[in-house]
Amino acid sequence: MGERDVVVMVVENPEMRENLLRVLEQAGFGFVMEEVAIAELRNTEVLKESERKFRELFEGASDAIFVIEVGDDNTPGHFIEANGAATQMLGYSRDQLLSMTPNDIGLQREDLYLFTGPVMGDLSTIEVTLVAEDGRKIQGESSTRIVEVSGSMILMCIIRDITERKRVEEALTRENEVTKAMNDLKSALLASSSIEELSSRVFKYAKQLTGGGIGLVGYIELDTGDLVATTLSEEMWDVCNVRDKDPVFHKIGGLLGWILDNKMPILANSPKLDPRSGGVPEGHLPIDRLLGVPAVLGNNVVGLLAVANASREYCDEDLATMQRLAAFYSLAIQHKRSEEVLAKHVENLARSNADLQQFAYIASHDLQEPLRMVSSYVQLLARRYQGKLDKDADEFIEFAVDGAHRMQALINGLLEYSRVSTRGIQFEPVSCDAVLDSALRNLQVAVEESGAIVTRDPLPEVNGDAVQLVQLLQNLIVNAIKFRSDDPLCVHVSVEMTGDEWIFSVRDNGIGIAPENAERIFQLFERLQTEKGGTGLGLAICRKIVERHHGRIWVESELGRGSIFYFTIPVDTYEH
């Protein structure tokens, strides 16, 4: 009982009065007792005064107070008295109440504590649910005492309205649970759980937070538009007797279909009466209550969350909870979809890359044979008949031989290019000094013929494919020779270390490259000057070799000012 509760009792029997006082004292109650002699009590004035005081306190109490008669068989009888707070709480008038019994306002025998064993005067409270005149349910905290008055027993029942407190408490508890659930789901999403795991977890919380029951959580598959409800295969599978049951729905009707079509939730505590319902398929568990929410991304429904047959009616809070879960689930689906799209792109890219390489290899390899024939016989023609036919014939033969040579160079280049990734050897420590030695040895004739002066700094050891590194430096030096200016050619090979990579450079004083072409020259078949010959593959091969070594290649140049080709190789390169 709260501090404001005041009960006035008029107890005539001294023994009983003593008892009552002792009990109240034990319970820690302060009380004021007015000893009033029975004789005096009978005095009308005193009685009237007492009555007035009692009325005042009784009516002024903020808690509902009921006085209930006790029948012969100890069952609660009619209300004898009810205060203003009681009539206000329930919406009945005093007169109405006095013609009613506790049962009429939802109070059960147990609520009144009649037989559940309280000692007389026990002050513990219990929670009860009352039904108001308009059917509204009221949560109350009730304490009831049995009191003897003038030789007969009455029940004094004091009920405090705790509906609001309950509501706040429940809302808080729910909010806590939902927050916990959302946090757990977020962790699961961040741990990149599969969509099946996430569906399963969302479903678990949907049930847990809406009063149990059954249901499903599923996502719409992007390609097919099917609803994939893998949660069905978990606990529902064995109890469901629908023929040809399948957790993948091509088409879904009834209320769930309506949700998907209209992108709106359905909260139905009597779904069978809902005109949108088409009933359930044969063998399906009967649905007594349903709460379904779509998972929506932008304008599209991407999934569905539904619970059914909870132990209680679904309420707006359940709907709000489901909508929060649905919002999360939408994100999870989006996440899954982007992962799928990404994986598909990566796969496609890898495949087309592999195809391309295979194609380049086969094309260049298989073209060799017919080309060998063409070029050999054209060369044979030249060898035998150059100068023996007329001038035109000589020229034709010359063009044919030249064409065959160029085609040979192209095919060889292409083959070389495709072999960078397909025929590379495993990385091992390689001395770049030795690599440059080899490259210069291979280029001895070309270097001598061009009169180039090649200078060099000491080069480091790197992890790489020696054959390819030789080719890389060789191609860069050939490039310098090919695009030399009229000045004597100087080529300088150098290296610098920055952070975790070596930056190699091959500097020349040749004709240079316009900055706008600096990117293009590393592309396949890209040639800036057709008259200089070449296949447009040399630098593309360089780039491919550098990339295989996890490095970058670029050029710094200006027309007429020479070029510096740079490429990097990580200080520690291990082939993946």
Add this chain to the structure above:
Amino acid sequence: MNTSEDRKPVGLLLVVEDTKADVRLLKESFRESGVMVESTVVEDGEEAMAYLLRRGRFNNAPRPDMVLLDLNLPRKDGREVLLEIKSDPQLKSIPVVILTTSTAEEDVVECYDLGANCYVVKPIDLDEYIRATRALAEFWFTVAKYPET
């Protein structure tokens, strides 16, 4: 340019090659190289073995001084021919030179394992091709010494 019609052939060559253009190229390149060889051409592995074992229409065929063997042949593959020659006591002393377009390491290794005397990748450039055929003829027909048959 050397014309060698007036000279005696330095040896008899069995060419196992199914591509006509290749056969002709080989002959022309011997001609260009100035080395006079006599050659017989068979187009597949079965025929090659029939020739060497003097079966059927080859019952009077002379023993070649060298076999030039392509690897990819119809009916009987070059590798099988090689194996059969090198497993035959009568034939195994005949030098077998593999002349192919395959640069594949596994082919090279396999052929030597099977007893090939030499593995030559057909040069793409005609001048190199001529150099190769001349070198082959000079080495196997004039430098190398064989048991008297």
